[in-house]
Amino acid sequence: MYIDTYLAIPLWIFAIFGLFHFMLHIFAALDVHRKNKPRAQTLIISARNQEDVIEGMVRSLMLKARLSAAEEKMLQVILLDMGSDDDTYRIMEILSRNYSMIKLVKPEI
Helix, strand or coil: HHHHHHHHHHHHHHHHHHHHHHHHHHHHHHHHHHHCCCCEEEEEEEECCCCCCCCHHHHHHHHHHHCCCCCCCCCEEEEEEEECCCHHHHHHHHHHHHHHCCEECCCCC
8 A cells, every 4th residue: 555655656746847847848949939030131222323223123122022011020121322313212212102111211422
């Protein structure tokens, strides 16, 4: 009778320890997954007198990215006009209106 009790106590202790150990591994895996969330990325494109190629390049980038609504928050594209003499700035304005993730900047040169 006492032998069964002496065997049951360590077995229950090991079972409870195993359960806590298993739960600890689950929570550690969830914590690692939570920390590995993708961070927002910023792409800066500067151009000067590139009216022939800027629209095609940016639209091609947007098509290749194929972002969903949630992923759009993870990407920001900044277009810099570096003092263009042609219609590059106007094309960049149109692109920034068409895509919510594109911001247009015209620095003072």
